[in-house]
Amino acid sequence: PADEPGVNPGEELQATYGALLDGTPDRWPGPAPAARAGARPRAAGPSAGTPAMLPPDTVDFTGRGPELELVCRALTPDGQGAGRPRRVLVTGMAGLGKTALAVHAAHRCQRHFPDGQLYADLRAADGTPRHPARVLRRLLRALGPMDDVPVTDDQDQLVRLYRERTRGRQLLIVLDNASGAAQLGPLLPNTPEPAVLVTGRTALPTVAGAHTVALAPLEPRDSLELLAAAAGPARVAGAPRAASAIVEHCAGLPLALRIVGTRIAARPHCTPDRLARRLADPVTRLRELHSGDMDVHTSLLPSWRxxxxxxxxxxxxxxxxxxxxxxxxxxxxxxxxxxxxAERLLEALADAALLEVSGADEWGQPCYLFHPLVRLFALSLEEARAPRSGDLAGRTEHNRRLTHRP
Known part of the structure; x- marks a missing residue:
């Protein structure tokens, strides 16, 4: 934070950091980096260094054993299918742990990619998709000297250079939070050597021939294990009934479980029972599923928007x-x-990972189901649009809808 001594950056440092993120060292303030005192000249060509852009691995990664094996098997070279690109797509609604699985699998497979690992979050902090040109500049900066990267944001030039620098290299490229074909297409290499691991909330036809791993909510046992990892095993073991209730209220959503576990861990003198009671009320449950920058409601907003x-x-x-x-x-x-x-609208929601297909009715027609927390999110949007004049009747109707069918 800026109010702590010694950590508030100056204007030059802030400008430099912004240039780093945008991949535009030509816009750094002051002399070029190679001309600074003590700087060593960079070697020319893509082999100047091995990119290592993966985020830190999740120390307490829990569950997802079968899915992890599927992803790793699809990424690992097996000597067969030479010339065929390795593409893996991990899909699922917000909060299911797609990024955690992808990063964990990437670290586990790291040894198979001696030419390095690239990573890019394709979604900005506010949930909006990043422009491919900006992502390309950042990846190109990791792949080699920026001297050859055009200053202009001409996407076609950037794509050509990106594909030149990835051609023939045993790279793992992790593209996180892809929003659609227009964003993802320019970021895919056009040769089979680099493997690509993509996460997104829906299936993406751009990733032709990809192994798709669709994530579902965690089973109760894995949910309890994740809650214990985040809260501390002793805290969870000491309140088994509260832990079971929390698992039920979080409905297998890893983000929700990690939020609750973090809150329990931060309050050593507060028993889990109190938080379990607060989560029991569906009217306020979403407001309770918030801790720091983790928030279930906020994570669902980009899909809705x-x-x-x-x-x-x-x-x-x-x-x-x-x-x-x-x-x-x-x-x-x-x-x-x-x-x-109506079916078209339902399919659109299913494509956005805000609704799931769940079996069929007695006439063989598909049925649709809301994840419990997505349903509360949807109803909270309706509540937010309602007049704030203390309409008790409207509030009563809203509360009834949370738990009952009309």
Whole structure:
């Protein structure tokens, strides 16, 4: 924080840091880095260094054993299928731990990529997609000298140089939080040697022939293990009933479990029972699932904002159908729409990982289901739009919808 002594950076350092992030050393203040006192001239060509951009591994990585094996097997060279690109796509709703799995798998497979590992978060801090040109400049900076990188943000030039520098190299490229084909396409190498691991909330047709690993909520046993890892095993073992209740309220969402575990660990004199009781109320549950920069509500917002306006408008109304699976016919009745149009809206929500397909009804029609926390999120959006004039009747109706079908 800026108010701590000795950590508030000066203007030059801030400008330099910004240039680092954008991959634009030509815009650094003062003399070029090689001309600074004591600086060693960089070697020319892509072999100047081995990129090592992976974020730190998750120390207490828990669960996801089968999924981890699938990802690692797909990334590991096996001597077969020479000339075929290795592409892996990890999908799932926000908060399911896609990034944690991808980073853990990348560290585990690191030895297979002697030419280095690249990493880029394709989503900005506010949840908006980063422009491919900005991501390319950052990756190019890691792959070799910036002297050959055009100052202009001409994406075609950047793509050509990126593919030149990745060609023939045993690299692992992790592209995290991909939003769509237009963003991802320019970041994919055009030769088979580099392996690419992509995370995104939906299937991405750009990653042709990819091994897709779709994440589901954690099972109760794995959820309890994750909660114990975050909160401390002794804290969880000392309150088994509260721990079971917390696991149920978090509904297998790793982000929610880690948030609760972090809060328990930060309050050594406060028993888990108190937090379990606060999570028991669906009206306030989402507000409780917040700790520091981790927040379930905030993590779901980008998916909601990316929806078409028409889909966004019916989202809360569909959540009001209740916590059980429902077919398109029921949604059509609730929305007063033709069944085909209702099904189109439901599929759009499923594509955005805000709804899941869950079996079929007695006539063989697909049924749809909200994750419990996504449903609370949808209903909270409806509540936020309601007048804040103390409408008790409206509040009572909202609370009823949280736990009952109409």
């Amino acid at each position: 990316a929806l078409e306006p028409g889909v966004r408008a019916v989202f809360p109304a569909l959540a009001a159908l209740g916590p059980e699976p429902f077919p398109a016919a029921e949604a059509a009745t609730a929305l007063d729409l033709p069944e085909a149009e």
